[in-house]
Each structure stands twice: as structure tokens, then as C-alpha cells.
Amino acid sequence: MPVRHLDFYTTQKSLVSVQPLSVLKDIRLGIDGNVWLKKVVTTAASEQYLAGIGGTPSCMRKAIEKELEGFKAASIHPLFVFSGLALIRKDKPYVNDDPKIAKRNAAWDAVNAGKIDLALSSWSTSYVVHQPDLIHLVFRILKERNIDYIRAPYGAGAQLVYLERNPKQIIHAVYAGSELLVFDVDRVITSIDFAKQTFSVISKKAVLQDLMLSDDQFLDLCILAGFDLCPTFPPLSAEGAFAFKSIHELLLQHRTGFNAVKAYADSPQVVKSNYVDLFCRTRCAMRHQPILTDEGHIEPMNVAQAPSDIHEFIGYRLPDEVYYYMSRGIINEATMNTLLCGHGAEFSPLCNGETKEYRSFLTTEIMQMKAQTLSLMKARLHPFYDRKISVVYWYESSSAPEHVIKMDTASVKVDSICNWKSGRQSIDKELKKSGMTVPNYSFALGLLSNASDASSTILAKGAAAADNSAPLSTSVEVQTRHLSKLLQLRSFVDTATHAPTAYGKAVVDAFKSQPGASSDFQDALIVALELIKSGLLSSKPYSHNYTKKPVLEDDSAVRAVRLISRTSSLIGARFKGIKSWAGPLSRDLLAFNSINKILTRHLRHLGEALMLEMLLANECQKDALDYTELATHMPFAHEPSTVLGILVKEYLEAMALSSKLSKDQAVQQVEEHIGATSLSSLAHSVRDELQRGFAFWNLVCEAVKSLGAANAVSKEQAQEFVDANNWAKSRKL
Incomplete structure (x- = not known):
């Protein structure tokens, strides 16, 4: 946060100077990425329904691109610097989310009473978009536009001051919050208005003189x-x-x-x-x-x-090498902070996390994933970091016993992934043959589907990596090895043979059976299978069911709609990024979305820790790699909202309520119900979005079919998908 009341003081004393933007033409401008992103989020977060649908702001990309176009038009060359690690804390963190939880409950009570304005008011004071959730999207956009950015070791302000003071004149001026004045700077640009073509600047000398x-x-x-x-x-x-x-x-x-x-x-x-x-x-x-x-x-x-x-x-x-990888976006600061301070905190999700399923998931599967992530990070660091790390939860008091992360609880130990070497296949050649530019899960698993190919990637026991395999020299090789190891850690690849397990084979079988399936479904299918493995992607209601009276009376229909809409919500609806969603909401789907979000986030953290371990283990030819390229192509960067699940739910319920309703009429009914504003926010028609949702549903059904044939899921689990698919067969678009 800024220095308390400093902005008010400088404005009151007329210490803020407004100048024409042309003054900054052709300069190299260092920008505090967190301050700038807050401004962008404030613009994009006019999406008042965001707290009710989850995900990232749909207008975020457009808002960022508009800002970048503004810099380009003004001939300003930006260098974004984002904050890194937090300074060490001596106290144990305590999470008090009670005020937010009360306001969210009040918002949903207002929704149920039809008082939307009151709900939006409660949400606006209980939810702030968390910047770390957006950083992967931001880095990807900056990379696409060839705009320079780094993450500082600690605060962005100190790094910006160094860059400006550097004799090489790395940057010529700084755009940040007024709090940057605490450092040795002459002046700070505190805002830029591209519409008015002006910028505001504060001179530190003037402030000191006024304050004496x-x-x-x-x-x-x-x-x-x-x-x-x-x-x-x-x-x-x-x-x-x-x-x-x-x-x-x-x-x-x-x-x-x-x-x-x-x-x-x-x-x-x-x-x-x-x-x-x-x-x-x-x-x-x-x-x-x-x-x-x-x-x-x-x-x-x-x-x-x-x-x-x-x-x-x-x-x-930490070693300088680790700070450097963090600066390029390979590893996030949140996980590093947990390692350094010895504590992690879990805050309440948007649904308030009232279900037993969500809390149990946090303390079992997510805790095991944390253990894998931290074990990977510590594997190549000084033994000092092999220390106790605990987690605190928002629903417990400050006196609750510690939840220590036990590194040996994960079903797949991190030391089991060290037996990889380059196989007999040329990865680059195979990728070109497939027509892809970046490897994905089905590609990585496909390379291991043949037993002899899989065995050729196993490093001989007791042999050093250097004896059997040269360092990976291309991004494609690194990305493929990274995905293979990540799949191994999550039990999609067998530790001993490197062959796909039943879950890995389910991924291969699903995409083979649906050759036209979107490449965007890769991450979502892994998430779906993880949730099936945990018993959370099912047709059963959770312990806290927010729908008091189902729209449908037939229980088989209710269960089918619930399962299909949950599954569909694992992929995000596509938005134009100009207008935001203002249509129907579902707190039950939001509860499922919270599970999806926490899983996606920790899979991302695990993937980052794995890439860090690979680099520190010298598996890669480091001087040949573009680290920002590796970072922006790592999986699980996207967190979808509930919107596509809501569309599917609305459509299926409309079809089920009237046997005389045609599919076209049902689509039209959905369009009328969501309203013109929400309709115009979508980048594609409702029909296209529904077809996309059903295409992913079909993919998941094929994966479950493969799991059922291998007895990798219970007959009851497999039958849930069969029953739901049979019920929806005549209704699907």
C-alpha cells in the first residue's frame, strides 16, 4: 500500500506537477509493475459480477493491451519491474477472513432475494482481485508484445532506483507510487493519462523543502x-x-x-x-x-x-541463480516466501469454503502437492532449507495446532523423477510431424506409449546423468521433459517404467477418440482427471448445497446436469474483453470452481518448482534457453470462471423442462435469460460456447471410459458419467 496520507498531502500542497506526455518521448521508462497493474485492474475490475463467477477479469487482456498501445503511441519504451520476495516475518501469520465471509454471504442472500444492486455492493467491499493470480497472464501478454519485464529479488522500488541510478542509464525515469520517494530519487512519475496526454510527477526536493x-x-x-x-x-x-x-x-x-x-x-x-x-x-x-x-x-x-x-x-x-530464474518468471514469489518464512496461509475462497469437500481437499491432496512442490525446491538448495514448514487456514483460530507439511506424504516422491535421460526419439522432429509448435500432455505421453521408447528414457541405476544423457539444448526438449516429469509426479506416468499409467493412457485415448478436440482442453483434462481421482468431479451434491429447490424434479436429470455443468466449467467461456458478464449466477458451481482454482494454482506451483529443480540440477544447456519463453509456456496459467458451466446448466434445464422444446429454441431461451449485456460480452455465440462445453464433456467421458476399462476408477464413478451422457445424448448440441 502507499504511504498513508502522503498522496493526500502532496496533492493538498500542490506538489504534484502535471506535464505534457510529449516530454517523455523516446525515453526508457521503468515502471513499478504492481502499481501499474493495480491501475489496470481497477479499470478491468469494473466487472462487478466477478466475485460471483470466479476466474480472472474478462476485460483484463484488453485493458493491458490498451495501456501498452498508449506507451507505443507516445514513443515511450517501458521496462516493467514486478515485486519479488517479501521481507522476512518473525510472527506466525493469522488469517482473519470473517468480515469478507460475512459480506459474501450477505451478497448471496441479496442475489437469492433478487436484490442484485445490494449484492454487487457487498461484493465490492469483500473482494479484491489478487495480483499474483493475474501475473501469468500479464507476463504472457508482455512476452507476446516483446516488452521487457523482470521480477525484482524483493521490492520493485529498490530495483527501479538501481536501474535509474546505474551509469549505463538502463532507464531514464521511473513510474511508480509516491512511496518510491523514500529512496534516493529525484522525482517520481505517479500517473499517466493517455486520454489527456499528460503525466503527473512529484519532485522529492520540493517535498523535502515543504516539510523542512x-x-x-x-x-x-x-x-x-x-x-x-x-x-x-x-x-x-x-x-x-x-x-x-x-x-x-x-x-x-x-x-x-x-x-x-x-x-x-x-x-x-x-x-x-x-x-x-x-x-x-x-x-x-x-x-x-x-x-x-x-x-x-x-x-x-x-x-x-x-x-x-x-x-x-x-x-x-538464496543462490543468485534462483533469484535470476525468479526474475524471468520461472518460479513465483509466493512459494518461495513459504519456503523462506516457514509458514503458508490459505485464505477463504469466493464461495467461502464452507463445504467439507473443499476443506478436506486442502488438508489431503493439496497438502501432498505442497509437499512435492517444497521438496523439489529444497532438493538443490543448502540443507538449511530442509526445515519445518506449516500451513494456517482461515477457518481456524490463531491458537489452532500447526499443520506441518510432511515431505514424505506424497504418493510419488520427488527423488523418483531423477532417472530420466533423452530417449531414442528426436523430440523436435516428432513435434514438427505432429504439427504442433509447443509440446503438450498428449504429445509427451504419446512419446512414452511404446514400451521400448519409454524404457529408452530411463537412466541406468547408479549412473550419473552426464554418463547417459547430454543436457537438453532446446526449449522443446526442456518442455517435453518437464511435462513428462510433471505427469510422473501426478501418477500419469509410471515411476519404474516411464510408461503411461491408466490415467496417462486415459489422456492419450481421449484425444485419439476425439481428434478434433481443442488443444485448449489439455490442462482442463488433467484437472478433470485429478478431480475424478479425488472423487470431487461427480454427480453428487457437496455437503453444503446452496440450491434449496432444484429446477428439475427428476433426480437422474438433476445429477446429470450437475455433473455435465461442473465438467464444462473446467474450461472458460471466451469473452470479447469489452463488456463483462452480468447474467445468471450459481453458488454451487462457484463452490466447484473454488476447488478447481486451488488445484490449478498448486499444479502451476508444482510445475514451476519442477522447472527450477531441472535447471538447478543442470539437466539443461542453460545458455541456449529463453527463460521467459519457458515461463510463459508453463501449464496451468488459466483459471476459468463458472460462466460456461452456467450456460450448459441453463440449456440442459431448459431442454429437460419441456420435451417439445427444440435445441434451437432452448438456445434462444438461454440467450433471452442471460440478457443482452452478457450476450454481447461473449466472443462467440451461445451455441458455439455450448458446443465447446459438450465437446469437452465428450472428451472427459472418453477418458473415464478408458479408466473404467482399466479398473482405475470404481464402477460407481464410471457409471455416473455413462448415466449422465445417456441422459444428455439427445439434448447435446
């Missing part, structure tokens, strides 16, 4: 006022009474922030928050925050004056 403070005193002022690294000084933090002027007067009285804090050292509020220590740690962190140098090294700012115990306020140091 030195640079060191201004840093103290900002820390005492409060920002994301440190809360407001407790004796002056009352929401209604707080004023920037109060902090300023306190500092003028005591001359330094430390003196001011020590003067209140016996205050119960200061003692309880351990504010004296927190102030000192924050001050040191701001002066010596680590940055990535142009030579690829990690070092503190003002390194000559940096104390020897920098790890006490920054955190434990």
Missing part, C-alpha cells in the same frame, strides 16, 4: 505514517484521528524517528506490536534492500554500509 526535513527524516516520516512493510505508529494510528501532520509534528519534535519511537517505548500499543524493533528493521530494509545488478549478482543497496546481519531483516539468502 532531511532525506533521512523523510524516510522516518514515511515509516511512522505506515506502508506495506510497517503499520502506522500505534499511538497515532486511529483511523478517524490520524493525520499526516501529526506524524510530521512528532518527527520535528524528536528530530529522528528512532527518538520518537523510544519516547513511547512504554506505551502498551508500542510494546504489544514490538514497534521499536519493527521500526529499526524496516528502516534497515529500506536502506539495504537487495537488488539484481546488471551483471546478474544479488547485492544490497548501499552495500558498503550494509550490516553483516542483513538476513535478520531481509531474510535468508
Whole structure:
């Protein structure tokens, strides 16, 4: 967050200068990616229904592309810098989502009462788009447009200051929040208005002169006022009474922030928050925050004056190589933060996570996936990192016992994936033959379907990798090996033989039986099979069913619609990105979407940790790889909403309610029900979206058929899909 009330102060004192955008022509502009993305999200998040349908804002891509076009038209060359690791925390995290949960429940009560405006009001104060959920989409768009970006080792601000101060003039100016003024900068661009062709800038010299403070005193002022690294000084933090002027007067009285804090050292509020220590740690962190140098090294700012115990306020140091991979988007900061601080937190999902199924999934399958992810990350690091890591949940009190991640709980141990070498097939040649440009799961599994081909990828026991296999030299080889290992970790590939298991064979069989199936279905089919394996993709209602009275009376119809709509919601509806959804909602589908989201996110984290392990294990010829290319093509980057599931549900219920209704009439009825606004938000017709939903349903049915033939699922599970498919056979488009 920005420094509390600093923006108000600079505006009130007329310290913000507005200049024509032409002044920035042909400059290299360093941009705080998080500040910029917040502006974009604010524009895109006018999608008021987002909290009710899940997924990412449908207008997000268009909003980003519009911004990038603005920079291009103004001849500004942007370099986006996103924040990395968080500074170390000494306290155990505590998740208090009670206010959000209450507001979400109030929103759904309003929906059920037909009071949509009231629901939107409750959602707007209970939901903020989480930036880490968007970062993969952002990186992909920036990569597509050949725009430079990096992730800083820690804060983006420190990295931007280094880039601007660098003698090589890597950037010429900085676009960030006003909080960047705490660093050694001359001025900060705080906003750009492409419509008005102007930008706003603050001069630090003007601010210091107005406040009559030195640079060191201004840093103290900002820390005492409060920002994301440190809360407001407790004796002056009352929401209604707080004023920037109060902090300023306190500092003028005591001359330094430390003196001011020590003067209140016996205050119960200061003692309880351990504010004296927190102030000192924050001050040191701001002066010596680590940055990535142009030579690829990690070092503190003002390194000559940096104390020897920098790890006490920054955190434990990782190898420079890890920071570099993080800067290119290979590994996300959230997982690294969990490893470094020893704690992870699970927040309530949009449905509030009230079902037993969701909570059980978190503490079983997701916990095992966390164990795999962290084991991969620790595998090539110093033994120091082989330490206890625990998880806290939003539905438990702060005094609840710790949930320790036990690294040996996963069904497939990470050390079992070390026996891979290049097989007899030329991966590049096979990929070209298939007509694909990037390998996917069915391609990777296809290479292993022949027993002799699979056995040729097994590294001889006791042999060093260098003895049997040269490092992977192309992105295609790396991506294929990465997918194969990921499938092995998730039990789609046999650990001993490298042949596809029943679940891996189900993927191959499904795509063979549906040759026209979209390549977009690859991730979704893996997710579907993971959920079938966990018993969560079924026709049964969850423990907390939000539909009090089903639209249909026939139980077999209710179960069929439930299963097919859940399955369809695993792929996202396609939007134009101009208007947002404002049609029907389903909290039951949102509950399923929450399970899909948490699984997709952790599969993504697992894939990133696996790529990091492969790089640190020197399986790849590192100087031949484009790391941003590898990062943007890693799987499970997309989190769909419930919209396609809602469309399928609406259509099937319309067909079931009237035997005289034709398919065309049912489609028309769906169109009328969702309304003109939602209809115009879709990039394709409702009919096209429904056909796409049923195409994915058919693919999943073929996969389940293969699993049933191999006795890999229970007869009851297999029969659920058969029954639902038979019920829908005459109704499908």
C-alpha cells in the first residue's frame, strides 16, 4: 500500500506537477509493475459480477493491451519491474477472513432475494482481485508484445532506483507510487493519462523543502505514517484521528524517528506490536534492500554500509541463480516466501469454503502437492532449507495446532523423477510431424506409449546423468521433459517404467477418440482427471448445497446436469474483453470452481518448482534457453470462471423442462435469460460456447471410459458419467 496520507498531502500542497506526455518521448521508462497493474485492474475490475463467477477479469487482456498501445503511441519504451520476495516475518501469520465471509454471504442472500444492486455492493467491499493470480497472464501478454519485464529479488522500488541510478542509464525515469520517494530519487512519475496526454510527477526536493526535513527524516516520516512493510505508529494510528501532520509534528519534535519511537517505548500499543524493533528493521530494509545488478549478482543497496546481519531483516539468502530464474518468471514469489518464512496461509475462497469437500481437499491432496512442490525446491538448495514448514487456514483460530507439511506424504516422491535421460526419439522432429509448435500432455505421453521408447528414457541405476544423457539444448526438449516429469509426479506416468499409467493412457485415448478436440482442453483434462481421482468431479451434491429447490424434479436429470455443468466449467467461456458478464449466477458451481482454482494454482506451483529443480540440477544447456519463453509456456496459467458451466446448466434445464422444446429454441431461451449485456460480452455465440462445453464433456467421458476399462476408477464413478451422457445424448448440441 502507499504511504498513508502522503498522496493526500502532496496533492493538498500542490506538489504534484502535471506535464505534457510529449516530454517523455523516446525515453526508457521503468515502471513499478504492481502499481501499474493495480491501475489496470481497477479499470478491468469494473466487472462487478466477478466475485460471483470466479476466474480472472474478462476485460483484463484488453485493458493491458490498451495501456501498452498508449506507451507505443507516445514513443515511450517501458521496462516493467514486478515485486519479488517479501521481507522476512518473525510472527506466525493469522488469517482473519470473517468480515469478507460475512459480506459474501450477505451478497448471496441479496442475489437469492433478487436484490442484485445490494449484492454487487457487498461484493465490492469483500473482494479484491489478487495480483499474483493475474501475473501469468500479464507476463504472457508482455512476452507476446516483446516488452521487457523482470521480477525484482524483493521490492520493485529498490530495483527501479538501481536501474535509474546505474551509469549505463538502463532507464531514464521511473513510474511508480509516491512511496518510491523514500529512496534516493529525484522525482517520481505517479500517473499517466493517455486520454489527456499528460503525466503527473512529484519532485522529492520540493517535498523535502515543504516539510523542512532531511532525506533521512523523510524516510522516518514515511515509516511512522505506515506502508506495506510497517503499520502506522500505534499511538497515532486511529483511523478517524490520524493525520499526516501529526506524524510530521512528532518527527520535528524528536528530530529522528528512532527518538520518537523510544519516547513511547512504554506505551502498551508500542510494546504489544514490538514497534521499536519493527521500526529499526524496516528502516534497515529500506536502506539495504537487495537488488539484481546488471551483471546478474544479488547485492544490497548501499552495500558498503550494509550490516553483516542483513538476513535478520531481509531474510535468508538464496543462490543468485534462483533469484535470476525468479526474475524471468520461472518460479513465483509466493512459494518461495513459504519456503523462506516457514509458514503458508490459505485464505477463504469466493464461495467461502464452507463445504467439507473443499476443506478436506486442502488438508489431503493439496497438502501432498505442497509437499512435492517444497521438496523439489529444497532438493538443490543448502540443507538449511530442509526445515519445518506449516500451513494456517482461515477457518481456524490463531491458537489452532500447526499443520506441518510432511515431505514424505506424497504418493510419488520427488527423488523418483531423477532417472530420466533423452530417449531414442528426436523430440523436435516428432513435434514438427505432429504439427504442433509447443509440446503438450498428449504429445509427451504419446512419446512414452511404446514400451521400448519409454524404457529408452530411463537412466541406468547408479549412473550419473552426464554418463547417459547430454543436457537438453532446446526449449522443446526442456518442455517435453518437464511435462513428462510433471505427469510422473501426478501418477500419469509410471515411476519404474516411464510408461503411461491408466490415467496417462486415459489422456492419450481421449484425444485419439476425439481428434478434433481443442488443444485448449489439455490442462482442463488433467484437472478433470485429478478431480475424478479425488472423487470431487461427480454427480453428487457437496455437503453444503446452496440450491434449496432444484429446477428439475427428476433426480437422474438433476445429477446429470450437475455433473455435465461442473465438467464444462473446467474450461472458460471466451469473452470479447469489452463488456463483462452480468447474467445468471450459481453458488454451487462457484463452490466447484473454488476447488478447481486451488488445484490449478498448486499444479502451476508444482510445475514451476519442477522447472527450477531441472535447471538447478543442470539437466539443461542453460545458455541456449529463453527463460521467459519457458515461463510463459508453463501449464496451468488459466483459471476459468463458472460462466460456461452456467450456460450448459441453463440449456440442459431448459431442454429437460419441456420435451417439445427444440435445441434451437432452448438456445434462444438461454440467450433471452442471460440478457443482452452478457450476450454481447461473449466472443462467440451461445451455441458455439455450448458446443465447446459438450465437446469437452465428450472428451472427459472418453477418458473415464478408458479408466473404467482399466479398473482405475470404481464402477460407481464410471457409471455416473455413462448415466449422465445417456441422459444428455439427445439434448447435446
